[in-house]
Amino acid sequence: MLAALLVMALGAVVLGAALGFAAVKFRVEGDPLTEKIDAILPQTQCGQCGYPGCKPYAAAMAKGEADINQCPPGGDEGIRKLADLLGREYKPLSAEHGVEKPKALAVIDEQRCIGCTLCIQACPVDAIVGAAKQMHTVIAAQCTGCELCVPVCPVDCIDMVPVAENITTWKWKYPVVAIKPVTTQ
Amino acid sequence: MQLFDFNGGVTPEYHKEASTQSPIAVSPAPSRNGLKNFLVIPLHQSIGGTPRPLVSAGDRVLKGQRIGAADGDMSSAVHASTSGQVVAVEMRRMPHPSGLSALCVVIEADGRDEWIARQPFDYHQHTAAETRDYLRDAGVVGLGGAVFPTHLKISPGKGGKLDTLIINGAECEPFITCDDLLMRERAEAIIQGVVILRDLLAAGRALIGIEDNKPQALAAMTAAVQAGGHQDMAVVAVPTRYPAGGAKQLIRVLTGIEVPHGKRSTDYGVQCFNVGTAYAIHEAINLGQPLISRIVTVAGNVAAPRNYAALIGTPLHTLLANSQPLPDTDRLIMGGPMMGITLPGDEVPVVKATNCILVGSPRLFPPPPPEMPCIRCGECAKACPADLQPFELYWFSRAKIFGKAQEYHLFDCIECGCCAYVCPSHIPLVDYYRFAKSEIWANESEKAAADQAREQYEFRQLREAREAQEKAARLAARTAAGRAAATNALAMAPVTAPAATSAAASAVTSAATPVTEPAQTPSPQAALIAAALERARAQQVQPANTTNLTPEQQAEIAAIEARRAQIRTQAHPHLPPDD
Numbered sequence: 001m002l003a004a005l006l007v008m009a010l011g012a013v014v015l016g017a018a019l020g021f022a023a024v025k026f027r028v029e030g031d032p033l034t035e036k037i038d039a040i041l042p043q044t045q046c047g048q049c050g051y052p053g054c055k056p057y058a059a060a061m062a063k064g065e066a067d068i069n070q071c072p073p074g075g076d077e078g079i080r081k082l083a084d085l086l087g088r089e090y091k092p093l094s095a096e097h098g099v100e101k102p103k104a105l106a107v108i109d110e111q112r113c114i115g116c117t118l119c120i121q122a123c124p125v126d127a128i129v130g131a132a133k134q135m136h137t138v139i140a141a142q143c144t145g146c147e148l149c150v151p152v153c154p155v156d157c158i159d160m161v162p163v164a165e166n167i168t169t170w171k172w173k174y175p176v177v178a179i180k181p182v183t184t185q
Numbered sequence: 186m187q188l189f190d191f192n193g194g195v196t197p198e199y200h201k202e203a204s205t206q207s208p209i210a211v212s213p214a215p216s217r218n219g220l221k222n223f224l225v226i227p228l229h230q231s232i233g234g235t236p237r238p239l240v241s242a243g244d245r246v247l248k249g250q251r252i253g254a255a256d257g258d259m260s261s262a263v264h265a266s267t268s269g270q271v272v273a274v275e276m277r278r279m280p281h282p283s284g285l286s287a288l289c290v291v292i293e294a295d296g297r298d299e300w301i302a303r304q305p306f307d308y309h310q311h312t313a314a315e316t317r318d319y320l321r322d323a324g325v326v327g328l329g330g331a332v333f334p335t336h337l338k339i340s341p342g343k344g345g346k347l348d349t350l351i352i353n354g355a356e357c358e359p360f361i362t363c364d365d366l367l368m369r370e371r372a373e374a375i376i377q378g379v380v381i382l383r384d385l386l387a388a389g390r391a392l393i394g395i396e397d398n399k400p401q402a403l404a405a406m407t408a409a410v411q412a413g414g415h416q417d418m419a420v421v422a423v424p425t426r427y428p429a430g431g432a433k434q435l436i437r438v439l440t441g442i443e444v445p446h447g448k449r450s451t452d453y454g455v456q457c458f459n460v461g462t463a464y465a466i467h468e469a470i471n472l473g474q475p476l477i478s479r480i481v482t483v484a485g486n487v488a489a490p491r492n493y494a495a496l497i498g499t500p501l502h503t504l505l506a507n508s509q510p511l512p513d514t515d516r517l518i519m520g521g522p523m524m525g526i527t528l529p530g531d532e533v534p535v536v537k538a539t540n541c542i543l544v545g546s547p548r549l550f551p552p553p554p555p556e557m558p559c560i561r562c563g564e565c566a567k568a569c570p571a572d573l574q575p576f577e578l579y580w581f582s583r584a585k586i587f588g589k590a591q592e593y594h595l596f597d598c599i600e601c602g603c604c605a606y607v608c609p610s611h612i613p614l615v616d617y618y619r620f621a622k623s624e625i626w627a628n629e630s631e632k633a634a635a636d637q638a639r640e641q642y643e644f645r646q647l648r649e650a651r652e653a654q655e656k657a658a659r660l661a662a663r664t665a666a667g668r669a670a671a672t673n674a675l676a677m678a679p680v681t682a683p684a685a686t687s688a689a690a691s692a693v694t695s696a697a698t699p700v701t702e703p704a705q706t707p708s709p710q711a712a713l714i715a716a717a718l719e720r721a722r723a724q725q726v727q728p729a730n731t732t733n734l735t736p737e738q739q740a741e742i743a744a745i746e747a748r749r750a751q752i753r754t755q756a757h758p759h760l761p762p763d764d
């Protein structure tokens with residue numbers, strides 16, 4: 001009886017120590033759920049969701065404070081993925097946060113740019129290059145299309161130009177299933 | 186020699202006789218009889234980056250002159266196919282199923298066909314890297330249809346040498362005969378290309394695989410190998426079965442090596458090149474001629490099916506004119522009936538990937554019967570040469586469950602069409618795979634863009650935090666300096682008081698508190714104001730660099746100011762005056 005108790009107690013101590021060690025050694029930095037949600041969000045960093053970027057919105061969703069249908073750039077597909085991940089019901093994009101638009105890039109009309117640097121300060125991903133009183137330009141490959149630079153420009157020289165399809169971004173269409181006409185006598 | 190077998194495959198009707206009756210003809214030469222002739226040369230003709238244009242409208246170019254420089258190493262150069270004048274560098278419709286346009290160099294041929302200075306490249310005298318760069322700049326790409334830049338394939342793999350070099354002359358797809366004719370007519374040149382490849386790759390042996398339905402090509406190639414006295418080369422007849430010309434299938438048939446899913450053949454000591462590519466390598470290295478033309482089969486619904494040596498950039502209507510498409514022609518296909526793509530029109534140019542133009546008609550290719558549900562009969566799996574389960578791929582692609590499709594090795598599908606060929610339900614299976622693949626690629630590039638944006642955003646936040654910190658540090662430093670200055674000011678108060686304004690006086694008074702009570706620190710703001718005033722005073726005494734100007738200097742400044750004002754009005758003519 002005593003031996004059995006001792007064995008059990010010893011087991012408890014050993015396993016407890018192992019667990020404690022593992023908790024310290026394999027500690028997960030950050031919040032894994034937030035990371036997972038953040039991986040789904042489009043990283044446009046536009047703030048339309050009501051949070052100052054995708055990560056804060058992800059954190060709010062992870063805490064259950066925010067709904068899953070507040071990100072217009074992510075669109076319908078994004079909401080579906082979030083619903084899948086979080087085990088919540090799908091719901092359409094909330095109208096108060098905006099509408100889903102085709103992706104566009106900011107283009108600065110370089111003739112009109114006065115070099116005020118305001119757009120540089122607004123751009124969340126450093127996609128604009130320029131310097132005070134120098135012409136500015138957008139690095140197309142880095143622009144996320146968040147539109148944050150558009151309202152701050154004092155001479156209104158930034159336009160959002162929709163991204164056109166080209167040979168490399170063209171996609172094969174979903175095969176159309178031919179429907180056989182039914183002839184009635 | 187022992188041959189092996191690959192799983193699956195089909196034996197469709199080959200239709201190869203018609204276009205092999207006459208020898209290779211030269212496609213209509215540019216600018217004959219004073220007729221204007223234009224070549225449209227797309228810049229993007231290989232896998233990888235789009236070359237940068239090196240010419241602009243109005244330039245005169247020579248035949249073989251580089252007009253597009255490779256964009257990085259994962260790219261391949263393009264060249265003018267004849268001499269003439271560049272009339273435009275503009276967007277033109279591409280031989281692509283989308284019918285979209287891409288940047289092309291349009292050359293008006295002058296009919297003289299004047300070459301650049303051609304110089305052979307002695308690869309024995311150069312390092313492997315230099316030879317690769319040379320081939321990249323000569324625009325040599327895989328001519329079997331995949332147009333993968335050849336220089337990227339010329340690396341001997343892990344061991345530093347290759348066991349087997351495989352030269353692909355199987356040409357298994359119906360209607361296509363360009364490699365057949367090339368082997369019949371230019372076997373020596375191909376073998377010279379194989380010699381170069383063998384040397385560059387340090388290959389132990391070279392096997393040239395040709396389907397046994399091409400006896401003349403087999404004979405010509407065997408004769409060329411014997412004439413060259415190459416002991417380490419063998420021409421091997423492989424059984425005729427589609428797709429024996431797939432790289433993995435031919436490797437399997439000739440060596441018995443089965444390259445696993447997602448592995449490279451070089452890891453197993455084998456590398457495979459098309460005969461056309463070997464020929465292009467010979468031309469580039471031994472003759473100094475970049476890749477500016479290729480053999481194209483014109484077959485199908487035409488009066489005179491034939492092979493043409495066509496310049497890259499030849500519009501299809503020019504190429505097709507001599508073969509006379511029949512009146513009921515309803516489509517043009519680039520490639521063969523199994524893997525080909527339907528072209529958007531006949532004005533698109535011949536590109537490096539154009540091995541065949543198959544002219545179609547409703548008689549030749551009747552519309553497919555309507556698609557029926559999959560009955561999971563497994564015929565497709567039996568026919569698949571890549572050992573996949575096409576019905577599973579179909580199911581997941583159709584349902585857009587792309588992750589699962591990838592788990593079933595969607596990207597090992599070579600789009601050979603065997604599965605769709607045998608499917609009793611007439612499901613256009615390959616269309617679903619193409620759809621799924623392009624969706625997955627698009628998702629991946631979106632994901633990469635999002636990851637980049639996240640990184641940029643986090644970097645920016647880091648930088649902003651650092652800047653805020655630095656600013657705070659500067660503020661603290663200035664506060665300290667200001668405190669010292671304030672102490673000084675107080676000490677000298679009787680002397681400087683008359684010069685100070687009332688505001689400064691109040692600042693000094695407030696800053697003076699700590700001096701009367703040394704234990705207390707001054708409010709940083711007050712100290713700052715005092716320090717700023719101190720600086721302003723110091724500046725007032727200093728002479729400005731705009732005083733004591735000579736009349737000439739003043740005139741110059743006035744002129745500059747006038748010019749600036751003029752530029753300002755020019756720059757904003759559209760702005761309302763009140764802006």
Ligand code: SF4
Binds near residue numbers: 045
């Ligand atoms: S709306 Fe979407 S893209 Fe914009 S910041 Fe919020 S989560 Fe990011």
Ligand code: SF4
Binds near residue numbers: 124
């Ligand atoms: S350039 Fe403008 S639209 Fe593009 S990411 Fe920056 S702020 Fe957003």
Ligand code: SF4
Binds near residue numbers: 560562565575609
């Ligand atoms: S051959 Fe067609 S019907 Fe049969 S399992 Fe494959 S996809 Fe389904």
Ligand code: SF4
Binds near residue numbers: 603
């Ligand atoms: S198209 Fe793909 S799935 Fe179909 S038989 Fe060919 S390799 Fe297999």
